[in-house]
Amino acid sequence: MTAALKIEPIPAFSDNYIWLLxxxxxxxVVDPGDAQVVLAALSKRNLSLQSILITHHHFDHVGGIxxxxxATHCEVWGPTNPKITPVTHRVKEGDTLQVLGEPMHVLEVPxxxxxxxxxxxxxxxxxxxxxFAGGCGRVFEGTHPMMRSSLAKLRGLDPETKVxxxxxxxxxxxxxxxxxxxxxxxxxxxxxxxxxxxERNIPTVPSLLADEIATNPFLRWDAPSVVENLxxxxxxxxxxxxxxxxxxxxxxxxx
Ligand SMILES: [Zn+2]
Numbered sequence: 001m002t003a004a005l006k007i008e009p010i011p012a013f014s015d016n017y018i019w020l021l022x023x024x025x026x027x028x029v030v031d032p033g034d035a036q037v038v039l040a041a042l043s044k045r046n047l048s049l050q051s052i053l054i055t056h057h058h059f060d061h062v063g064g065i066x067x068x069x070x071a072t073h074c075e076v077w078g079p080t081n082p083k084i085t086p087v088t089h090r091v092k093e094g095d096t097l098q099v100l101g102e103p104m105h106v107l108e109v110p111x112x113x114x115x116x117x118x119x120x121x122x123x124x125x126x127x128x129x130x131x132f133a134g135g136c137g138r139v140f141e142g143t144h145p146m147m148r149s150s151l152a153k154l155r156g157l158d159p160e161t162k163v164x165x166x167x168x169x170x171x172x173x174x175x176x177x178x179x180x181x182x183x184x185x186x187x188x189x190x191x192x193x194x195x196x197x198x199e200r201n202i203p204t205v206p207s208l209l210a211d212e213i214a215t216n217p218f219l220r221w222d223a224p225s226v227v228e229n230l231x232x233x234x235x236x237x238x239x240x241x242x243x244x245x246x247x248x249x250x251x252x253x254x255x
Pocket of ligand 1: 068112
C-alpha cells in the first residue's frame with residue numbers, strides 16, 4: 001500500500017473492527033456489520049465511501065451493507081454466496097480489484113464459513129474471521145483440514161504482511177496459545193506486550209504475519225513443541241498435521 005493510504009479501525013459491537021481505508025477524500029470499508037458507526041466515521045473525516053469489501057456472510061460483517069449502499073451508492077465486493085446482498089461484484093480466488101488505486105487480490109479461505117474470502121494488498125491482508133491475532137476462527141461450516149489448508153495459504157504469504165482481522169480477541173487467544181505452547185518465549189513476550197496495549201484500550205491489531213507464525217498455535221501444527229504438548233495433554237490422535245490442527249481447534253472450542 002502506498003503511504004498516502006491510511007488504514008484505521010472503526011470499533012463496532014463489543015469486539016469487532018470494521019477497517020476503514022482512505023486517502024483523505026475517498027474511502028473503502030471492510031466488513032461493515034454496523035452502518036451507523038461507519039457513517040459517523042466517514043462524516044467525521046469528510047470522506048466519500050467508494051466501496052465495501054465483504055469477507056463472509058456472518059451478520060456482524062454484512063449487517064450494514066444495505067443502509068450504506070442506500071446512503072452512499074457505493075460498490076460492494078463480496079463472495080459468490082447469493083445470501084449476501086446487495087453485492088455489485090462477486091469475486092473468487094485469483095480475481096484482482098482496485099481499491100483506491102491499489103490492486104487487491106482475492107484468496108479463498110474456507111473453513112470458518114464455506115464462502116470466506118480474504119483480500120491481499122501490497123503488505124496488507126484483510127482476513128475477516130479466518131486468521132486472528134494469536135488464534136483463528138471457529139470451524140462452523142467447513143472441516144478442520146479445510147481450515148488448516150486455508151491457514152497454510154495465509155502462512156505462505158510474505159512474513160512482513162500486516163494482518164487486519166475483524167475482532168479484538170487477542171488476549172483470550174494468547175491465553176489459549178500459552179496453554180498449547182507453554183515454553184514459547186516469544187509468545188510470552190507477545191502476551192506482555194498485548195496486555196499492556198489492552199490496559200490502555202489500544203487495539204492489538206493489525207499484527208505482523210511473522211509474529212503469528214512464531215506464536216499463533218493455529219499456524220504451528222508442525223512445530224515440535226506444539227505437537228509434543230498436545231500429546232502430553234492427551235489431545236493428539238496422530239502427529240499428522242490435520243490431526244494436530246483438529247486437536248488444537250477442538251481444545252480451544254472448550255477452553
Ligand atoms: Zn464470522
